[in-house]
Amino acid sequence: MPTVKGDGMRGLAVFISDIRNCKSREAEVKRINKELANIRSKFKGDKTLDGYQKKKYVCKLLFIFLLGHDIDFGHMEAVNLLTSNKYSEKQIGYLFISVLIGSGSDLYNLIIQNIKNDLQSRNPIFVCLALQCISNVGSREMAEAFAADIPKLLVSPDTIDIVKQSAALCLLRLFRTSPECIPPGESTSRIVHLLNDQHMGVVTAATSLIEALVKTNPDEYKGCVSLAVSRLSRIVTSSYTDLQDYTYYFVPAPWLSVKLLRLLQNYPPPEDPAVRTRLTECLDTILNKVQEPQRSKKVQYSNAKNAVLFEAISVIIQQDSEPSLLVRACNQLGQFLQHRETNLRYLALETMCLLATSEFSHEAVKKHQETVIGALKSERDVSVRQRAVDLLYAMCDRTNAEEIVHHMLQYLETADYSIREEMVLKVAILAEKYAVDYNWYVDTILNLIRIAGDYVSEEVWYRVIQIVINREDVQGYAAKTVFEALQAPACHENMVKVGGYILGEFGNLIAGDQRSSPLVQFQLLHSKYPLCAVSTRSLLLSTYVKFINLFPEIRTIIQDVLMLDSNLRSSDAEVQQRAVEYLQMSKVATPDVLATVLEEMPPFPERESSILAILKKKKPSAFKNESDEKKEGKMTNGENNAAAMPTASPPTTLTSSAFTDAITSGGGGAGGISDLLGLEAPASSSAPAAAVPASNVLLDIFGAGEASATEPSDMSFKPEAQENFTGSDTNIKKFVCKNNGIIFENDIIQIGVKAEFAKNMGRVALYYGNKTQASLSDVSTALDTSNAELLNELNIQTAPVGTLLAAGAQVQQLVKVECVQDFTDIPALIVSFTYAGVPQRIRLVLPITINKFQTVAEMTQQDFFARWKALSQPTQEAQQIFKAQYPMDSEQVKTKLIGFGIGVMGGIDPNPDNFVCGGIVHTRTQQIGILVRLEPNKAAEMYRLTVRGSKELVVGKVCELLSEQF
Numbered sequence: 001m002p003t004v005k006g007d008g009m010r011g012l013a014v015f016i017s018d019i020r021n022c023k024s025r026e027a028e029v030k031r032i033n034k035e036l037a038n039i040r041s042k043f044k045g046d047k048t049l050d051g052y053q054k055k056k057y058v059c060k061l062l063f064i065f066l067l068g069h070d071i072d073f074g075h076m077e078a079v080n081l082l083t084s085n086k087y088s089e090k091q092i093g094y095l096f097i098s099v100l101i102g103s104g105s106d107l108y109n110l111i112i113q114n115i116k117n118d119l120q121s122r123n124p125i126f127v128c129l130a131l132q133c134i135s136n137v138g139s140r141e142m143a144e145a146f147a148a149d150i151p152k153l154l155v156s157p158d159t160i161d162i163v164k165q166s167a168a169l170c171l172l173r174l175f176r177t178s179p180e181c182i183p184p185g186e187s188t189s190r191i192v193h194l195l196n197d198q199h200m201g202v203v204t205a206a207t208s209l210i211e212a213l214v215k216t217n218p219d220e221y222k223g224c225v226s227l228a229v230s231r232l233s234r235i236v237t238s239s240y241t242d243l244q245d246y247t248y249y250f251v252p253a254p255w256l257s258v259k260l261l262r263l264l265q266n267y268p269p270p271e272d273p274a275v276r277t278r279l280t281e282c283l284d285t286i287l288n289k290v291q292e293p294q295r296s297k298k299v300q301y302s303n304a305k306n307a308v309l310f311e312a313i314s315v316i317i318q319q320d321s322e323p324s325l326l327v328r329a330c331n332q333l334g335q336f337l338q339h340r341e342t343n344l345r346y347l348a349l350e351t352m353c354l355l356a357t358s359e360f361s362h363e364a365v366k367k368h369q370e371t372v373i374g375a376l377k378s379e380r381d382v383s384v385r386q387r388a389v390d391l392l393y394a395m396c397d398r399t400n401a402e403e404i405v406h407h408m409l410q411y412l413e414t415a416d417y418s419i420r421e422e423m424v425l426k427v428a429i430l431a432e433k434y435a436v437d438y439n440w441y442v443d444t445i446l447n448l449i450r451i452a453g454d455y456v457s458e459e460v461w462y463r464v465i466q467i468v469i470n471r472e473d474v475q476g477y478a479a480k481t482v483f484e485a486l487q488a489p490a491c492h493e494n495m496v497k498v499g500g501y502i503l504g505e506f507g508n509l510i511a512g513d514q515r516s517s518p519l520v521q522f523q524l525l526h527s528k529y530p531l532c533a534v535s536t537r538s539l540l541l542s543t544y545v546k547f548i549n550l551f552p553e554i555r556t557i558i559q560d561v562l563m564l565d566s567n568l569r570s571s572d573a574e575v576q577q578r579a580v581e582y583l584q585m586s587k588v589a590t591p592d593v594l595a596t597v598l599e600e601m602p603p604f605p606e607r608e609s610s611i612l613a614i615l616k617k618k619k620p621s622a623f624k625n626e627s628d629e630k631k632e633g634k635m636t637n638g639e640n641n642a643a644a645m646p647t648a649s650p651p652t653t654l655t656s657s658a659f660t661d662a663i664t665s666g667g668g669g670a671g672g673i674s675d676l677l678g679l680e681a682p683a684s685s686s687a688p689a690a691a692v693p694a695s696n697v698l699l700d701i702f703g704a705g706e707a708s709a710t711e712p713s714d715m716s717f718k719p720e721a722q723e724n725f726t727g728s729d730t731n732i733k734k735f736v737c738k739n740n741g742i743i744f745e746n747d748i749i750q751i752g753v754k755a756e757f758a759k760n761m762g763r764v765a766l767y768y769g770n771k772t773q774a775s776l777s778d779v780s781t782a783l784d785t786s787n788a789e790l791l792n793e794l795n796i797q798t799a800p801v802g803t804l805l806a807a808g809a810q811v812q813q814l815v816k817v818e819c820v821q822d823f824t825d826i827p828a829l830i831v832s833f834t835y836a837g838v839p840q841r842i843r844l845v846l847p848i849t850i851n852k853f854q855t856v857a858e859m860t861q862q863d864f865f866a867r868w869k870a871l872s873q874p875t876q877e878a879q880q881i882f883k884a885q886y887p888m889d890s891e892q893v894k895t896k897l898i899g900f901g902i903g904v905m906g907g908i909d910p911n912p913d914n915f916v917c918g919g920i921v922h923t924r925t926q927q928i929g930i931l932v933r934l935e936p937n938k939a940a941e942m943y944r945l946t947v948r949g950s951k952e953l954v955v956g957k958v959c960e961l962l963s964e965q966f
Contacts, residue, residue, distance in 0.1 A: 098136035143178035155190035161199035168205035249301035261311035326361035349387035356394035401434035453492030504543035518551035735847035737899035760922040793823035856903030857918035878959035
């Protein structure tokens with residue numbers, strides 16, 4: 001409230017003092033009623049009230065209202081204050097309107113007209129007061145009334161800076177209330193160009209507005225990327241004196257820097273090499289400044305510096321295209337893991353979870369494993385410990401799974417109850433996903449049940465049963481281990497369930513040992529029976545009747561148990577029915593019939609782990625894009641498909657002799673694919689795979705149950721039906737050297753991909769995420785069949801997806817592919833769905849290029865140049881000389897070459913700066929050798945790329961794909 005000279009506001013001060021001095025509620029009400037009567041009489045009877053007196057009485061009414069009392073008069077007097085030419089009177093009028101008058105008031109039209117008059121005023125203070133009132137009210141009616149006026153005011157060249165700043169924030173408030181108030185149009189480019197304004201306050205307000213607009217219409221405002229990078233570059237490279245008015249504790253314009261970095265997270269890496277390089281330099285500079293000596297010990301300095309740093313790291317993670325920056329960001333966060341500030345440790349752990357999802361920085365994150373494990377054991381704050389668990393889960397892979405699971409189990413014994421259930425799910429998923437030795441998997445799950453049995457859901461022990469049944473090599477060990485676990489004096493009921501099921505199926509495998517004879521097994525299980533719940537008793541009765549089939553020698557003992565009154569006359573119908581039926585079955589059925597009815601359970605069909613579905617439901621943000629700010633929508637490492645898509649083995653390394661065979665012969669490319677991918681079906685009595693027709697080879701290799709080669713009904717797309725879909729293949733370039741990431745995103749749907757390949761076979765998992773608050777209906781996918789030749793070169797099978805995608809949900813679709821012969825085009829999938837009654841179609845280009853079917857080749861220097869010279873025909877070579885699009889960093893180049901699928905061979909080329917590589921492209925009928933030589937010229941910022949191979953089309957395509965990566 002403005003201060004006033006003299007004693008003009010003394011009445012208001014005295015009134016407030018009287019209210020504060022009241023000893024009771026009744027006294028306060030009495031004083032307020034007295035004042036209301038006085039004000040009412042003044043407004044009605046005194047026609048000589050000037051603006052200043054009206055302001056004073058309106059202030060009193062406002063104060064009374066804020067105390068919780070209703071005000072039913074004085075509104076007109078407050079509106080009249082808007083016509084005053086004095087700032088203090090107009091300010092009180094707008095304040096009263098903002099607080100007391102709603103859109104349904106009879107005075108609303110009069111207020112709108114007064115605001116419009118002030119917006120057209122030449123006094124910028126009055127304009128700002130009107131804009132502030134519009135923002136404070138922020139109703140849909142305000143948005144409709146001023147939707148046309150405020151954008152004009154914002155982009156007008158005659159508007160002064162302070163008004164532009166208020167107009168931008170006012171427009172942002174109206175946009176949040178009514179997004180349709182800013183339709184795409186001619187003002188778009190002028191709003192974007194406010195990022196170039198000389199006034200930093202205008203730029204800060206405009207950045208907030210543009211960031212909100214971008215989230216709903218990114219294509220319309222994509223021109224803001226280059227301007228945002230330019231402005232960010234000027235800030236991070238400025239000195240203390242350049243932005244002295246906007247420097248906060250030696251950090252130049254930290255709030256604007258954070259806003260610009262958040263804005264950039266809405267877009268993929270810039271396509272313009274100059275803009276991309278400038279952005280990389282900005283991010284590099286921000287990382288460098290963190291290493292500089294501290295200029296202040298005050299917390300404000302470190303907070304401002306770290307705010308910019310964490311947003312910069314978020315940009316690096318979201319773009320996922322600069323390996324060196326990702327590794328540097330990881331190293332910087334690693335330093336924060338041992339910082340004395342708890343908040344910094346928390347943020348470092350949370351951000352490193354995102355870094356662990358990038359294939360470029362995953363190894364760098366793993367270097368901090370011991371520190372994270374230490375945090376898990378020593379942190380006092382439970383939220384920090386929970387983030388440590390999340391990070392261990394994210395950084396886990398086959399190389400460190402056993403150690404991480406061991407430490408998580410150790411911590412689980414003393415973990416807070418609030419995070420135990422989530423930890424149990426994560427341990428179960430990691431043990432299953434990265435189990436190289438399934439004996440270890442069984443030990444882990446049983447130990448999990450022992451430590452935290454109350455938090456082990458049915459899905460967890462269901463899953464261990466499925467895996468034991470599907471793998472013959474672990475069944476005997478599982479039976480022995482669970483038998484030993486049941487001998488503990490205190491045994492959790494979930495352990496009894498697992499033991500009952502496994503011993504009922506495979507107890508015969510350990511019955512030869514006297515210590516685990518049939519009678520001992522039965523007595524051990526039955527000793528647990530009286531203390532178990534009804535569901536467990538029902539399961540144990542099924543185990544008993546299985547024992548009758550497996551061990552006829554203890555038939556009479558089991559029948560005596562079934563005949564007990566506690567079973568035959570049980571108060572629970574399920575227990576009673578089972579006891580009666582099993583008893584009669586054991587008496588009436590012949591041994592052959594009993595053996596048929598009670599035969600061993602058949603293998604379960606392969607499908608996605610139900611444990612993972614529970615974790616997704618508990619923490620959906622971890623499986624979408626983490627958050628809108630972090631753009632986490634990336635597929636998290638090890639979370640997306642714990643069982644349905646096992647991690648592929650490392651690329652096969654071929655010897656030089658094998659490489660010679662690949663060039664000179666047409667050796668089969670499909671041999672051994674099942675073992676390499678680890679996707680073989682469980683052993684069964686089915687016919688040998690060799691008897692399967694070639695057209696069904698994919699289905700047989702990857703396991704039945706997801707798609708059929710004989711079901712083309714909804715898998716075929718007719719391009720002549722409708723061509724009004726969206727999508728492009730420009731995004732596919734970044735997937736040439738990587739297999740995971742976001743392949744398509746708009747304001748409705750996000751599509752992520754995670755792929756794995758081995759020789760001529762591959763599997764692509766697509767993740768469809770609904771970003772809206774409404775369900776997507778009529779969801780379907782179909783292969784784009786417009787390129788018939790490509791469909792002959794690739795054998796592609798797509799699993800069906802559900803027709804309904806709920807709000808905020810994510811579903812998975814598997815695409816299986818076999819390279820039948822070499823190809824140059826890229827397959828596409830047509831994704832169709834209906835949103836808000838409007839049909840939508842997306843042409844999704846799949847990240848399946850010829851290099852995905854490569855394996856690494858290694859050879860000596862002599863062998864390499866001998867084969868290089870042998871491939872000297874014009875049709876066997878492709879060469880390109882091109883300008884570098886990205887910084888010429890040797891480590892980045894090597895990383896991309898390895899990601900491309902070819903082996904980088906050291907000590908081959910006399911020039912150590914050159915890169916020499918070899919690979920073999922596998923198809924169903926032949927193998928095609930590829931030799932690559934990449935020669936960088938850092939002085940000229942140029943590359944010369946030479947590719948040689950035995951097939952012209954493959955050589956040309958490999959050269960084309962590689963040249964776009966550097």
